[in-house]
Amino acid sequence: MVLRCSSAAKDMHELLAAAEKLGAVLLLSPKAVKTKKELEFAFYLAKEAFATKVNVSGKITNEAMLFLSCETNFSSAVRKMGAAHPDDFLLVSEKKVPSAKLKKTLKLTRCEQIVLTEWGNRKGAYSEGELAIEKMALARIMN
DSSP: OEEEEEEOOSSHHHHHHHHHHHOSEEEEOTTSOOBHHHHHHHHHHHHHHHHTTOOSSSSHHHHHHHHHHTOSOHHHHHHHHBOOBTTBEEEEESSOOOHHHHHHHHTEEEEEEOOOBSSOOEETTEEHHHHHHHHHHHHHHHO
């Protein structure tokens, strides 16, 4: 589930504290993700990291953000991919969260479903999704 949202929260700290109550949700910059496969693979790699006990973070969502940003430092990943303002952010969750619960917990003023393309635009011989997935997989090896 990928939603583009705005919140009446005063700042990001309040919004992040509220998001913690929802469980496994990720708050990203609207420019962070381009394709559905990119998101799916980030969560897949995060689960694999936990299964093989090579995870950097203690949470699946944070590990997925590390893979999306191709970082092993969480503060760098947040600067690169994380939501900066409660006015405009992406909410990503693997599970469906009831909209009433989302609106109440996060004080949402706007919430709309985002439809991501499967693989994205072609860039030469490859698509945006393929290039992002390859970059994610190689980043952990190189770091």
